[in-house]
Amino acid sequence: MSQSEPMRTSIAVVGGGPVGLGLMVTLGKAGIPCVLLERSRELSAVPKGQNLTARSLEHFYFWDCADELRAARLLPADLPIGGITAYESLASQYWYAPAGREAVADFFYQRHERLPQYLTEAVLRNRIGTLDSAVTMFGWSATEISQDDHGVRVTAQADSGEDRRVIDAEYVVGCDGARSTVREQADITCSGADFDQRMVLAVFRSADLQARLERFPARTTYRVLHPELQGYWLFFGRVDASETWFFHAPVPKDATSENLDVPALIERAAGFSLACDFQHLGFWDLRVDIADTYRQGRVFIAGDAAHSHPPYGAYGLNTGLEDAVNLGWKLAAVLEGWAGPLLLDSYTDERRPIVVETGQAITDGIERDRVFLARYSPRRDRSEFERAWGGLSAGDTAPASYEPHYEGSPVVWGPAGSACGVHGRHMFAARAGHHLAPALLSGGSNIFEELGRAHTLVVFTEDHQPVRQFRDAARALGIPLRVLADTSDSARAAYGSDYILVRPDQYIAWTGDQLPADVAALLRKAVGSAHGDNS
Numbered sequence: 346m347s348q349s350e351p352m353r354t355s356i357a358v359v360g361g362g363p364v365g366l367g368l369m370v371t372l373g374k375a376g377i378p379c380v381l382l383e384r385s386r387e388l389s390a391v392p393k394g395q396n397l398t399a400r401s402l403e404h405f406y407f408w409d410c411a412d413e414l415r416a417a418r419l420l421p422a423d424l425p426i427g428g429i430t431a432y433e434s435l436a437s438q439y440w441y442a443p444a445g446r447e448a449v450a451d452f453f454y455q456r457h458e459r460l461p462q463y464l465t466e467a468v469l470r471n472r473i474g475t476l477d478s479a480v481t482m483f484g485w486s487a488t489e490i491s492q493d494d495h496g497v498r499v500t501a502q503a504d505s506g507e508d509r510r511v512i513d514a515e516y517v518v519g520c521d522g523a524r525s526t527v528r529e530q531a532d533i534t535c536s537g538a539d540f541d542q543r544m545v546l547a548v549f550r551s552a553d554l555q556a557r558l559e560r561f562p563a564r565t566t567y568r569v570l571h572p573e574l575q576g577y578w579l580f581f582g583r584v585d586a587s588e589t590w591f592f593h594a595p596v597p598k599d600a601t602s603e604n605l606d607v608p609a610l611i612e613r614a615a616g617f618s619l620a621c622d623f624q625h626l627g628f629w630d631l632r633v634d635i636a637d638t639y640r641q642g643r644v645f646i647a648g649d650a651a652h653s654h655p656p657y658g659a660y661g662l663n664t665g666l667e668d669a670v671n672l673g674w675k676l677a678a679v680l681e682g683w684a685g686p687l688l689l690d691s692y693t694d695e696r697r698p699i700v701v702e703t704g705q706a707i708t709d710g711i712e713r714d715r716v717f718l719a720r721y722s723p724r725r726d727r728s729e730f731e732r733a734w735g736g737l738s739a740g741d742t743a744p745a746s747y748e749p750h751y752e753g754s755p756v757v758w759g760p761a762g763s764a765c766g767v768h769g770r771h772m773f774a775a776r777a778g779h780h781l782a783p784a785l786l787s788g789g790s791n792i793f794e795e796l797g798r799a800h801t802l803v804v805f806t807e808d809h810q811p812v813r814q815f816r817d818a819a820r821a822l823g824i825p826l827r828v829l830a831d832t833s834d835s836a837r838a839a840y841g842s843d844y845i846l847v848r849p850d851q852y853i854a855w856t857g858d859q860l861p862a863d864v865a866a867l868l869r870k871a872v873g874s875a876h877g878d879n880s
């Protein structure tokens with residue numbers, strides 16, 4: 346092929362951070378031709394984006410690289426992942442260890458994990474290398490994106506500055522980070538919360554810090570709430586077992602590495618003097634910025650290109666990986682020809698409300714801490730402060746009440762009048778629009794080991810007639826369907842339904858104890874071929 350001839354593919358992915366890489370694996374595993382353009386050849390050495398949720402590890406399980414990811418971990422396997430919250434400094438007598446993500450561990454098939462984002466990216470880059478339909482172009486930047494009714498055209502520039510390539514695709518997905526070129530060229534606007542805070546990020550080694558933190562239960566992160574910082578955190582995170590730390594804190598808008606005394610800032614947060622050997626110093630802007638839509642015709646955006654919010658609570662990367670999985674199966678379904686036009690629109694319908702409410706939960710948390718720190722002080726009234734601090738620690742149960750779901754999705758048979766969002770309770774019961782909880786089946790395997798790329802109808806009844814009806818309807822519509830019939834009483838009792846239709850992203854499209862009168866209508870709605878009445 347001559348260089349001037351356009352490359353042809355089905356999906357062009359711009360940006361090979363974790364989200365673009367995750368999308369490439371999802372598409373590549375489905376055998377969809379896809380091309381990744383990533384500006385950087387090398388991985389960044391900054392250990393941000395470390396906390397991966399149990400849900401994200403489920404993605405790695407289905408991407409066939411969960412073991413590789415766990416093997417890349419730098420911290421000891423038995424070190425509990427979780428945080429300490431302290432008042433004013435790490436030397437404070439006021440601190441607590443909130444229930445972390447282990448509080449919801451039973452509702453997921455995998456355990457959560459912690460490792461620097463560059464190692465996560467390395468695992469994904471390796472996995473893509475094994476997928477025949479996935480082509481990577483590292484060292485290439487997308488410069489122009491255009492679309493018409495028939496496809497998209499992406500123009501790419503090599504980092505050498507000389508070579509240019511044109512890629513023609515059916516769809517393009519911008520996973521190109523907060524300053525997304527794809528988003529900008531598709532004229533997708535953003536709305537944000539009314540704050541914009543400059544942050545410093547330092548990576549350093551310190552044996553002193555390691556030693557002084559031994560007074561706490563073993564944890565991976567340490568958050569300091571200081572009355573002067575208005576709810577923003579001074580934050581320390583462990584990077585590896587050899588005393589490497591990363592630290593972030595709010596700083597004045599005009600702070601630079603020349604005018605900011607970072608060792609003094611760290612000592613203030615620690616509450617004691619400590620020797621630090623700095624490896625990296627950088628700045629970033631903490632903001633909430635959410636794209637008004639995640640789709641413009643044949644152009645989609647995902648990850649930080651679609652949403653930026655503070656890393657408080659570690660939602661950014663995890664949310665982006667869920668975007669990749671949600672969009673990935675839908676793009677594959679459309680390209681394979683068994684989905685309707687509403688399925689691709691449902692990507693924005695499902696994912697955007699989750700991100701809006703996640704951003705709101707983060708800013709509400711900052712506001713709550715700000716109000717607390719202004720209202721209570723051990724210097725003004727010690728006993729009042731101690732009572733309130735006890736209440737703060739008891740109320741710090743964020744992971745338990747954060748339950749992203751798609752109840753109101755146009756491709757889910759959720760309760761009438763419901764909406765997609767993050768407020769809910771994790772349950773074993775199977776509910777339309779919610780993540781499927783794991784369960785052991787009668788043969789001893791976990792249900793997650795039986796799920797695949799197709800929709801799966803889980804059946805806990807001996808009556809074969811309805812299953813035949815389902816199969817026939819799926820076959821007539823050309824929808825791939827796996828039937829998983831099981832006799833486990835405990836799984837049936839936990840799920841509370843005889844029939845569960847599970848999507849390729851392990852969310853539940855429909856549940857019931859009997860089939861609806863029109864099974865074809867149920868399936869058409871689940872794959873975005875028709876609207877359906879949820880009532």
Ligand SMILES: Cc1cc2nc3c(=O)[nH]c(=O)nc-3n(C[C@H](O)[C@H](O)[C@H](O)COP(=O)(O)OP(=O)(O)OC[C@H]3O[C@@H](n4cnc5c(N)ncnc54)[C@H](O)[C@@H]3O)c2cc1C
Binds near residue numbers: 385393395648660
């Ligand atoms: C201090 C800090 C701590 C964090 N901690 C956590 C955490 O614990 N958990 C969590 O979930 N999240 C965390 N995050 C957030 C997380 O790092 C981001 O959400 C994540 O990087 C988003 O991934 P992405 O792939 O969408 O974007 P990015 O990681 O920004 O990747 C975008 C990629 O696109 C490439 N690119 C850009 N433009 C072009 C172009 N025109 N052509 C080709 N390539 C292009 C870039 O080179 C880059 O590789 C943290 C963030 C910070 C700053």
